[in-house]
Amino acid sequence: MPAVNSQVxxxxxxxxxxxxxxxxxxxxxxxTFDKGWVKFFRITALSYVGLVASAEGHxxxxxxxxxxxxxxTLELEAWYARLMERGAEIVVPLNLDQPTNKLVTTFxxxxxxxxxxxxxxxxxxx
Numbered sequence: 001m002p003a004v005n006s007q008v009x010x011x012x013x014x015x016x017x018x019x020x021x022x023x024x025x026x027x028x029x030x031x032t033f034d035k036g037w038v039k040f041f042r043i044t045a046l047s048y049v050g051l052v053a054s055a056e057g058h059x060x061x062x063x064x065x066x067x068x069x070x071x072x073t074l075e076l077e078a079w080y081a082r083l084m085e086r087g088a089e090i091v092v093p094l095n096l097d098q099p100t101n102k103l104v105t106t107f108x109x110x111x112x113x114x115x116x117x118x119x120x121x122x123x124x125x126x
Contacts (some may be wrong), residue, residue, distance in 0.1 A: 006046040009069055011115050012054045013024045014097040019051050019114035026086050027117075043071060055063070061113065068116040080107055 001046035013019050016039065023029050023041040032048065034039035040048045049069055054061040073079055080094045092108035106120040 004005060004033045004050065005052040007058045007095060008040060008048045009067070009068070010050040010052050010057070010059075011043070011069075011111070012052050012057055012059045015063045016051045016053050022111045023051065026083070026088055028082075063114070065114045065116065068118055070120060072120055072122065074121060076105060076119060079119050083109065100105060 011019065016037075020031075021038055024031050027041075029034055029041035029043060031039055032042050033050075037053040039051045047091070053057075058060055064084070071079075076094065077096075080090075084090070088109050090107055091110050092106070094105070094107040096105065099121060102123060104120040106118055108116055108118045111117055
């Protein structure tokens with residue numbers, strides 16, 4: 001199989017100023033690429049979320065958001081505390097009292113464009 005160097009998930013917006021602040025300031029992700037109308041924020045060493053102004057990109061921003069950015073982390077509670085301290089609007093709060101047979105423990109927030117951003121941790125033994 002040919003090599004893959006990295007991965008980028010692109011989200012499209014009418015205006016990328018608020019999403020840029022969300023991913024850069026609120027989440028604290030490092031901006032690694034900025035051409036004005038397209039910006040990359042690093043999630044891991046080789047994965048990124050890309051923000052695109054729909055007037056310049058291959059797709060248009062739309063009200064339907066059938067894509068979710070899921071970020072897997074062993075430090076779920078630390079991320080939750082950090083985002084709560086920064087005033088993030090949590091859509092589904094962290095619930096540590098979930099059944100032990102559940103695949104993941106998770107919390108969910110929504111970015112300014114309406115895309116879901118999930119932080120999760122796989123549960124051992126499931």
